[in-house]
Amino acid sequence: MPKFKKFFALIFIICVAAYTVIHFPDAQKKILYPFPYREEIEHHAKIYQVDKYLAVSVMKVESNFYEDAYSSSGAVGLMQLMPETATWIASCLNEEPPTFDEMQDYERNIKYGIWYLAELEDEFFGNDVLTLAAYNAGRGNVQHWIAENGWSKDFSDVDAIPYDETRNYVKRVLQCREKYAELYGLNFFGYRLVQINELRFASLKFIY
Numbered sequence: 788m789p790k791f792k793k794f795f796a797l798i799f800i801i802c803v804a805a806y807t808v809i810h811f812p813d814a815q816k817k818i819l820y821p822f823p824y825r826e827e828i829e830h831h832a833k834i835y836q837v838d839k840y841l842a843v844s845v846m847k848v849e850s851n852f853y854e855d856a857y858s859s860s861g862a863v864g865l866m867q868l869m870p871e872t873a874t875w876i877a878s879c880l881n882e883e884p885p886t887f888d889e890m891q892d893y894e895r896n897i898k899y900g901i902w903y904l905a906e907l908e909d910e911f912f913g914n915d916v917l918t919l920a921a922y923n924a925g926r927g928n929v930q931h932w933i934a935e936n937g938w939s940k941d942f943s944d945v946d947a948i949p950y951d952e953t954r955n956y957v958k959r960v961l962q963c964r965e966k967y968a969e970l971y972g973l974n975f976f977g978y979r980l981v982q983i984n985e986l987r988f989a990s991l992k993f994i995y
Contacts, residue, residue, distance in 0.1 A: 916957055
C-alpha cells in the first residue's frame with residue numbers, strides 16, 4: 788500500500804506542477820520561456836534591427852541558453868555558430884577572427900548570431916521562415932529551394948521545407964517567438980494558456 792500512496796502522491800505533484808506551468812505566466816517565464824542575456828540580446832537586436840523575441844527564440848532552440856554548447860557538426864555557443872561563419876562575420880565587422888574561446892564568449896556569440904540573423908533577413912526579403920531555414924540549413928540550400936520551387940518573398944508554407952530537421956527547427960523557433968511575445972510583450976491582454984501539445988517545443992530551463 789505505501790508504494791501506491793507514493794505513486795499517487797507523485798502523480799498529484801506532477802499534475803499540480805503541470806497546472807501551474809500551463810496557467811500562470813510567471814511560471815512559464817521561469818520554467819519554460821526564461822529570458823537570460825536579455826540586456827545583450829535587446830542591445831544587439833536594436834542595433835541590427837532584429838526582433839528580440841526572434842533572437843531569444845533562436846538562442847533557446849539552438850542551445851537552450853548553455854554558453855558551452857558544442858554540436859557534433861562543430862557549431863559553438865549560445866547561437867550555435869559554425870567557426871567558418873564566425874570568421875566571415877568577423878571580417879564583415881572588420882574584427883579579428885575569433886578563437887574557439889572567443890566564439891564561446893556569450894557577448895560575442897550573441898552579437899555575431901544576431902548580426903547573422905539581420906544579414907539573412909536582408910537576403911531573404913525580411914521573411915522569417917526563409918531566414919530561419921537559412922540559419923539552420925544554410926543560405927545556399929534555401930536559395931536553391933527558392934529557385935527550384937518558385938517560392939516567392941512571401942513564402943510561409945513551413946511544411947514545404949524539404950529537410951525534416953529544418954522544417955521542425957523553423958516550427959519550434961516560430962512557436963517560441965509567439966510565446967515570448969505573449970509573455971514579455973507590453974500587451975498582456977493577448978496572453979493565452981500554453982497548450983499541452985506545445986510542451987514538446989519547450990525544453991525546461993530553470994533560471995535563478
